[in-house]
Amino acid sequence: MTPQGSIYRRLMLQLVGSAAVLAAILFVLFQSFARQLAVEAQDNTLLASASAILESVWVQQGQVRADIPYAALAMLGNVSDDRVFYQIAQAGSVLTGYEDLPLLRDGVQAANAAFRGDDIRMVQVARSLPIAGVPQIITVTVAQTQDGLAQKLAEISRRAILVGAVFFAVATVLAVWAARGTVRPLARVTAAVSRRGPVDLRPVTTPVPAEMVPLIGALNDFILRLDRSLARSEDFIAEAAHRVRTPLATVRAQAEVTLRRVDREENRTALKQMIRAVDESSRAAGQLLDHAMVALRADRLEQEQLDLGAAVAEVVARQMPLASLKDIAFDQQIAAGCLVQGDAILIQNAVTNILDNAIKYSPRDTRITIDVGQRGTLAHVRITDQGRGFGDDDIARLTDPFARGTNAGQTVGSGLGLTIAHEVARAHRGTLTLTQAIEGTGACVTFCLPV
Amino acid sequence: MRLLLVEDNETLAQAVIDLLSLDGHGVDHAPHLAMARDFVQSVPYDLILLDIMLPDGDGRTFLHDLRRAARDVPVIVLTARSEVSDRVGVLDLGADDYLVKPFDFSELEARCRAVLRRRAGTATNIQRIGDVEFDLLGGALGVRGTRIELRNRELRLFEVFATNPGVILSKAKLVDRLFSADEEVSENAIEVYVARLRKHLRGSRVEIDTIRGLGYRLSVA
Numbered sequence: 008m009t010p011q012g013s014i015y016r017r018l019m020l021q022l023v024g025s026a027a028v029l030a031a032i033l034f035v036l037f038q039s040f041a042r043q044l045a046v047e048a049q050d051n052t053l054l055a056s057a058s059a060i061l062e063s064v065w066v067q068q069g070q071v072r073a074d075i076p077y078a079a080l081a082m083l084g085n086v087s088d089d090r091v092f093y094q095i096a097q098a099g100s101v102l103t104g105y106e107d108l109p110l111l112r113d114g115v116q117a118a119n120a121a122f123r124g125d126d127i128r129m130v131q132v133a134r135s136l137p138i139a140g141v142p143q144i145i146t147v148t149v150a151q152t153q154d155g156l157a158q159k160l161a162e163i164s165r166r167a168i169l170v171g172a173v174f175f176a177v178a179t180v181l182a183v184w185a186a187r188g189t190v191r192p193l194a195r196v197t198a199a200v201s202r203r204g205p206v207d208l209r210p211v212t213t214p215v216p217a218e219m220v221p222l223i224g225a226l227n228d229f230i231l232r233l234d235r236s237l238a239r240s241e242d243f244i245a246e247a248a249h250r251v252r253t254p255l256a257t258v259r260a261q262a263e264v265t266l267r268r269v270d271r272e273e274n275r276t277a278l279k280q281m282i283r284a285v286d287e288s289s290r291a292a293g294q295l296l297d298h299a300m301v302a303l304r305a306d307r308l309e310q311e312q313l314d315l316g317a318a319v320a321e322v323v324a325r326q327m328p329l330a331s332l333k334d335i336a337f338d339q340q341i342a343a344g345c346l347v348q349g350d351a352i353l354i355q356n357a358v359t360n361i362l363d364n365a366i367k368y369s370p371r372d373t374r375i376t377i378d379v380g381q382r383g384t385l386a387h388v389r390i391t392d393q394g395r396g397f398g399d400d401d402i403a404r405l406t407d408p409f410a411r412g413t414n415a416g417q418t419v420g421s422g423l424g425l426t427i428a429h430e431v432a433r434a435h436r437g438t439l440t441l442t443q444a445i446e447g448t449g450a451c452v453t454f455c456l457p458v
Numbered sequence: 459m460r461l462l463l464v465e466d467n468e469t470l471a472q473a474v475i476d477l478l479s480l481d482g483h484g485v486d487h488a489p490h491l492a493m494a495r496d497f498v499q500s501v502p503y504d505l506i507l508l509d510i511m512l513p514d515g516d517g518r519t520f521l522h523d524l525r526r527a528a529r530d531v532p533v534i535v536l537t538a539r540s541e542v543s544d545r546v547g548v549l550d551l552g553a554d555d556y557l558v559k560p561f562d563f564s565e566l567e568a569r570c571r572a573v574l575r576r577r578a579g580t581a582t583n584i585q586r587i588g589d590v591e592f593d594l595l596g597g598a599l600g601v602r603g604t605r606i607e608l609r610n611r612e613l614r615l616f617e618v619f620a621t622n623p624g625v626i627l628s629k630a631k632l633v634d635r636l637f638s639a640d641e642e643v644s645e646n647a648i649e650v651y652v653a654r655l656r657k658h659l660r661g662s663r664v665e666i667d668t669i670r671g672l673g674y675r676l677s678v679a
Contacts, residue, residue: 245539252538258560259561260560261469267480331610334609
């Protein structure tokens, strides 16, 4: 499954992106507001200066006179090293000051302008004075270069950037926190589901946020369906076995009873062939169904701890009557305390298959050795018989489904016993090894499981 | 021995009854659980053969109820279901053994014998034939005060002779009783076991006679 995007990353990108946009807006607002305040402050100072100068203008004998107070210009010089210009004009003709200072249009009190190669800020105030009985408009213009303001604005920009950056940093930290918090319930559910054993098909009950309830509901529905479907498969296999074996059992029983009643050799041979055929088919059916069941269970292995020696001893005890039918004796060397993790039913089924093979291929009045032990991290069950052993070419392929030894002869078999044992071993990360017995000609099958 | 067979398949049941009767066992047949419950109430059985899938219920329930009622009569379960699939193991429910259908009659006999022997413990069930003591469950003969352990096939052969004293048994019949139906055995194999039994019986009044062309017969002098 290739992940398509990540909620966490997308959330992070969205939150951090929003934070960046907000930081930029904040920067612009802060800067423009601060700039406006700075300009207003300069204008107020210039206005105060201009008003002070205008206040000092008076008329003497029809002549306009001005006594510019020191403070009026000093208040400007105090603030910075900016140069200050002024001009007093009467009805558009300059009375004193810088003659080439540009005039502002009527109605405009403050403006930017260029003067002698510098950017300046200028303000203009006016008042009407009666000169020789005629009111005359006196205008006072005060201007100042803007180096100080530029410095101040640069400082403001730096502050604005700092504020934006701090805002962005804090917002990013909060975004990480929020994104983690949002993703955390997902991680909790993931952990709860992945911590489960393979056979745990209970619904998920981990508390989740409301938005995730439909997802968990769907997951639980799926778990329920899977559980039912697996149960149905197992029931189906068990039922199929029942359906196939019951009529075969009837046929076999009747054939065997009849066999005990008839004396004619050809009838007896026919009946024996019939019994053989029934055995072949019932064994094949049984092994096929067992094989299907093993495959089904191997996918969701039960991992209980079991004592391998005790499990094998049970199997051996069960096979004892079968062995005694052929006067085969068991030598059991079963070490105590070989604890393995696994599915007891599957492991016992594997050992039953191996032991059943050994009994089938053993001649009468022989011995079968069952050795259970542990070497390092591997526990083993080794079953050695005194039969014909494996053909040289057979060992590599006998664990394949339906493979039978070239020297199997007339013995009834389905070719699935060792396949099942092999698959059980593999499902438990173990191995199944076929060798020739060290002593004699028999077969030796070793079933190994990690402890 | 008194046995109860709980099995709904009439043909199979009749075959099993025929077979067990050959060994001289008395077999009652219950085709469903209700009848089986009635039988176990009134008859003290030595062994119960129990099918799992019955028309009126699951044989495992019957087994469970039997064990809860503290009846420890030996039970062998006959199942046609897959061995791997029976997750509630019948052995855990208190069965002594189980047999997967279709089964070989020799295997059924062997399992019955093994269960009875295991359950008998130290109790002995000794049958007298002439001056020979036959301990079936212990698998031994007592000849002139000496106990002789029999191997499995010798034991079964002697059991067949002991349940049919004075009857001529053909080699073919004896092969049927001693070997699985799908084993390839020549009738001469019987001679080996007869010879071994004769050796064990030497010095007693019990003899196995050869009836030329017909077979063997157990006789007490």
